[in-house]
Amino acid sequence: MLKRLSLIAAVASVFALGACGSSPADSGAARASAAPATSASAPAESELTVFAAASLTGTFTELGKQFEAAHPGSKVTFNFGSSATLAQQITQGAPADVFAAASPATMKTVADAGLAGAQTVFVRNKLEIAVPPDNPGKVENLKDLTDPKVKVALCAEQVPCGAAAIKALDAAGLKVTPVTLEQDVKATLTKVQLGEVDAALVYQTDVIASAGKVTGIPFPEADRAINDYPIAPLAKAPSPALAQQFVELVLSQQGRDVLTKAGFEAP
Amino acid sequence: MTLRARIVVRRPAFRLDLDLTVGRGEVVTLLGPNGAGKTTALRALAGLIPLTEGSIELDGVRIEREPAERRPVGVVFQDYLLFPHLSALDNVAFGPRCQGRSKAEARARARELLDRMGLAEFSSVRPRRLSGGQAQRVALARALAVEPRLLLLDEPLAALDAHTRLEIRSELRRRLTAFDGATVLVTHDPLDAMVLADRLVVVEDGAVVQEGAPGEIARRPRTDYVARLVGLNLFRGEGDGDRVTVGGLAFAAEERVSGPAFVAFPPRAVALYRTRPDGSPRNLWEGRIDGVERHGDHIRVHVDGPVPVAADVTPAAVAELDLTPGRRIWVSVKAAETHAYPA
Amino acid sequence: MAFLVLPLAGLLIRAPWSTLPQRLAEPQVIEALRLSLVTASVATVVCLVLGVPLAWLLARTDFPGRRLLRALVTVPLVLPPVVGGVALLLVFGRRGLVGQWLESAFGFSLPFTTAGVVVAEAFVAMPFLVIAVEGALRAADPRYEEAAATLGASRFTVFRRVTLPLVAPGVLAGAVLCWARALGEFGATITFAGNFPGRTQTMPLAVYLALETEPEAAIVLSLVLLAVSVVILAGLRDRWVGAAA
Numbered sequence: 109m110l111k112r113l114s115l116i117a118a119v120a121s122v123f124a125l126g127a128c129g130s131s132p133a134d135s136g137a138a139r140a141s142a143a144p145a146t147s148a149s150a151p152a153e154s155e156l157t158v159f160a161a162a163s164l165t166g167t168f169t170e171l172g173k174q175f176e177a178a179h180p181g182s183k184v185t186f187n188f189g190s191s192a193t194l195a196q197q198i199t200q201g202a203p204a205d206v207f208a209a210a211s212p213a214t215m216k217t218v219a220d221a222g223l224a225g226a227q228t229v230f231v232r233n234k235l236e237i238a239v240p241p242d243n244p245g246k247v248e249n250l251k252d253l254t255d256p257k258v259k260v261a262l263c264a265e266q267v268p269c270g271a272a273a274i275k276a277l278d279a280a281g282l283k284v285t286p287v288t289l290e291q292d293v294k295a296t297l298t299k300v301q302l303g304e305v306d307a308a309l310v311y312q313t314d315v316i317a318s319a320g321k322v323t324g325i326p327f328p329e330a331d332r333a334i335n336d337y338p339i340a341p342l343a344k345a346p347s348p349a350l351a352q353q354f355v356e357l358v359l360s361q362q363g364r365d366v367l368t369k370a371g372f373e374a375p
Numbered sequence: 376m377t378l379r380a381r382i383v384v385r386r387p388a389f390r391l392d393l394d395l396t397v398g399r400g401e402v403v404t405l406l407g408p409n410g411a412g413k414t415t416a417l418r419a420l421a422g423l424i425p426l427t428e429g430s431i432e433l434d435g436v437r438i439e440r441e442p443a444e445r446r447p448v449g450v451v452f453q454d455y456l457l458f459p460h461l462s463a464l465d466n467v468a469f470g471p472r473c474q475g476r477s478k479a480e481a482r483a484r485a486r487e488l489l490d491r492m493g494l495a496e497f498s499s500v501r502p503r504r505l506s507g508g509q510a511q512r513v514a515l516a517r518a519l520a521v522e523p524r525l526l527l528l529d530e531p532l533a534a535l536d537a538h539t540r541l542e543i544r545s546e547l548r549r550r551l552t553a554f555d556g557a558t559v560l561v562t563h564d565p566l567d568a569m570v571l572a573d574r575l576v577v578v579e580d581g582a583v584v585q586e587g588a589p590g591e592i593a594r595r596p597r598t599d600y601v602a603r604l605v606g607l608n609l610f611r612g613e614g615d616g617d618r619v620t621v622g623g624l625a626f627a628a629e630e631r632v633s634g635p636a637f638v639a640f641p642p643r644a645v646a647l648y649r650t651r652p653d654g655s656p657r658n659l660w661e662g663r664i665d666g667v668e669r670h671g672d673h674i675r676v677h678v679d680g681p682v683p684v685a686a687d688v689t690p691a692a693v694a695e696l697d698l699t700p701g702r703r704i705w706v707s708v709k710a711a712e713t714h715a716y717p718a
Numbered sequence: 719m720a721f722l723v724l725p726l727a728g729l730l731i732r733a734p735w736s737t738l739p740q741r742l743a744e745p746q747v748i749e750a751l752r753l754s755l756v757t758a759s760v761a762t763v764v765c766l767v768l769g770v771p772l773a774w775l776l777a778r779t780d781f782p783g784r785r786l787l788r789a790l791v792t793v794p795l796v797l798p799p800v801v802g803g804v805a806l807l808l809v810f811g812r813r814g815l816v817g818q819w820l821e822s823a824f825g826f827s828l829p830f831t832t833a834g835v836v837v838a839e840a841f842v843a844m845p846f847l848v849i850a851v852e853g854a855l856r857a858a859d860p861r862y863e864e865a866a867a868t869l870g871a872s873r874f875t876v877f878r879r880v881t882l883p884l885v886a887p888g889v890l891a892g893a894v895l896c897w898a899r900a901l902g903e904f905g906a907t908i909t910f911a912g913n914f915p916g917r918t919q920t921m922p923l924a925v926y927l928a929l930e931t932e933p934e935a936a937i938v939l940s941l942v943l944l945a946v947s948v949v950i951l952a953g954l955r956d957r958w959v960g961a962a963a
Contacts, residue, residue, distance in 0.1 A: 190930060192929070192930035192931060193929070193930065196929070196933060259830070261912065264913060264927050264930070266927045266928070266930035266931045267927075267930055286914070287829075287830035287912060287914060288830050288911075288912025288913050288914050288918065289912070289913045289914055289915075289919075289927075290908070290912065290913060291908055291913065291923075291926060291927060291930075295908070295909065298804070298909075299912070302804070302807050302808070302811055302813065303811070303812055303813040304807055304811050304812055304813075304829050304830075421864075421868050422867075422868075423864050423867070423868070442867070443864070443867040443868050444867045444868070444869075444870050444871055444872055445870075446868075448868060449868070449869075450865070450868040452861065452864075452865055456859075456861050456862055456864075456865040458862060458865075458866075458880060458883075458884075459884070460883040460884065460886075461883075469866070469869050469871070469879070470869035470870055473866075473869055473870035473871040473872070473875055474870050517869065518868075518869075520869075521869055521870055
């Protein structure tokens with residue numbers, strides 16, 4: 109019965125994933141229609157668009173609410189997705205104010221295009237081994253993943269969690285043959301939740317966010333592959349003042365509390 | 376008897392109920408207006424629709440519960456339904472193949488049949504390249520190839536133009552005569568029916584209204600529909616020996632009849648006069664012209680009166696008599712061409 | 719028309735033509751392309767085997783629940799492919815309704831295998847075939863089937879020798895749509911079969927991952943997929959036209 113419930117929850121989470129990725133075009137349209145509603149006082153900014161890595165979905169949504177409460181009349185719109193995809197949307201001219209990436213490499217794409225303002229690493233994320241609650245593969249440490257009988261899912265090397273996984277495994281001197289290289293960390297996590305694989309390497313924040321549907325196993329080599337999350341207001345931000353204020357909120361103690369509660373580590 | 380059937384098919388707003396017997400080698404034609412249920416009867420015989428009740432007995436075997444593919448029945452459909460993706464030869468060979476013959480055997484049989492139909496050189500041709508007459512012969516060959524005990528033809532000449540129809544009609548008559556099983560043919564064309572049938576069964580509103588040899592039916596129709604088909608004026612009245620009284624008029628006829636009776640005469644037996652003719656011809660009354668229409672090389676005049684009749688006159692007579700609608704006119708019918716028979 | 723052509727033109731304009739040859743020679747590209755073509759073709763065959771009889775049932779028979787079944791057939795069209803992939807996992811996955819049994823009985827598990835790719839593609843592409851074939855069956859004159867029955871053909875013979883040839887153009891059209899859809903399949907494949915080069919990484923998956931780091935490589939891969947499918951479809955078309963004449 110419990111197993112059945114967890115399957116359903118996993119499906120629901122996939123639906124939610126599909127729903128949260130609002131496209132930049134949409135948020136642009138929302139901006140245009142809401143613009144006339146701004147108060148009369150000169151060039152008042154009310155709309156803030158934040159592009160953020162998918163792993164920040166929970167924390168940033170909460171921070172967005174806090175921001176709206178602190179800045180009456182403002183409206184924060186998020187576009188969550190793979191950092192690489194977001195970076196490309198920004199370089200292609202998507203109207204974003206803030207970019208929070210899951211890796212310095214993806215932020216670099218934006219910075220190289222001359223579009224990023226001052227960058228700050230605001231959190232770090234660490235890998236954990238995620239296994240189904242009943243741990244069918246009897247996985248206890250990183251070495252157990254090399255057992256050919258254990259089915260392992262990793263992120264593809266093109267996405268930050270995959271790059272981190274390779275770094276960690278290299279640091280441990282281990283060679284793992286996964287059954288699949290998933291397109292992002294949530295997809296990797298879904299495979300564990302559905303019990304299709306015995307183990308996966310995901311971020312500890314994802315393990316915490318799964319609320320018990322997977323079990324996390326920390327491993328020492330994770331410290332050798334820590335992921336820095338940089339945030340920057342964007343050079344062509346339509347609402348530069350709000351962008352700066354949002355970045356400040358993320359870097360403040362208030363922001364840090366929300367992030368550490370979700371499993372992120374302070375830089 | 377080869378075929379003995381009672382066909383009952385009930386649908387909302389329609390009921391077909393007819394008895395049908397066909398002898399060995401006999402061609403029975405179901406004649407009737409569109410919607411009378413002729414095709415329904417044929418489809419029931421073929422097993423394409425189920426009987427609501429009744430039975431079909433062919434050569435002493437009950438087949439009404441057999442599916443279409445197990446009945447020893449061949450069907451020539453209206454517009455033939457030759458398989459467009461198969462050559463004429465393979466169309467004909469289709470049945471024998473389904474009966475389990477080898478490809479070579481089936482083709483040999485098909486070739487022989489096409490040969491007999493005079494279509495040997497068309498065997499590799501696809502149906503859409505065949506003329507109407509050729510297609511009809513292929514369809515007949517295909518139906519005969521399964522060696523049926525009962526041959527069904529649905530409007531076999533309807534798809535042909537008037538010219539080829541004439542030729543194909545007599546040819547079909549020859550081929551049907553050569554077939555030794557029972558044949559049931561459906562048509563709404565009286566001429567086809569007359570030429571092709573050994574016996575006519577007239578169907579109206581799902582029931583048999585008249586049955587008999589074509590000549591007999593042409594002479595003595597029993598319904599308005601049949602009378603119109605064979606071009607006769609037909610009335611129902613009361614006979615008292617040498618006269619039949621219809622709508623207050625007493626008709627003298629060739630035959631003596633007593634009790635309920637029909638009176639029938641052709642339009643050409645009707646003569647029209649502007650004034651009451653001299654002497655006292657029998658079967659005379661005054662009426663009013665209702666309509667005038669061209670009918671082949673003569674003119675058909677419809678006259679209203681105690682009984683409505685159609686009269687055929689020459690164009691010259693129309694001019695001479697000034698036959699315009701609404702004019703009053705005297706009508707007489709030759710007793711020698713008037714037939715009376717019990718209703 | 720411009721709506722259809724412009725995105726294609728965008729790909730062509732941005733394509734890194736100078737590095738094209740060496741990118742094409744990369745073994746991963748060849749591998750993904752081969753896998754895509756093989757799985758899409760096998761998926762089409764699976765769809766034909768399962769879909770044509772299903773279309774026949776929908777078009778030619780009347781049974782309780784037929785309307786419901788027809789609605790269900792279109793479900794994979796409406797369902798986001800990713801969700802379709804999850805649904806497949808729930809059925810054929812290690813802990814799925816059927817998958818559980820498959821694993822315990824045969825030690826065989828579909829996810830993360832090439833067969834899994836075929837299953838995912840067939841699932842998503844099937845409606846295209848069924849709808850095309852059903853339409854063709856409805857348009858075909860059922861009286862030909864009656865004629866065949868009176869000639870002694872069993873239901874199966876009627877279907878094989880009369881119905882199928884009559885609807886052949888519809889079946890071919892459906893198969894082409896089905897193949898094209900299977901070739902471009904992404905969501906259900908990556909969810910159900912995962913992504914592993916040489917085993918389950920088809921072209922669309924390779925394109926997506928390339929997009930993460932090297933958009934130019936993604937464009938090249940897309941163009942390859944496009945060019946190959948256009949060549950194959952055009953080739954088949956010529957052949958059919960030639961055969962029909």
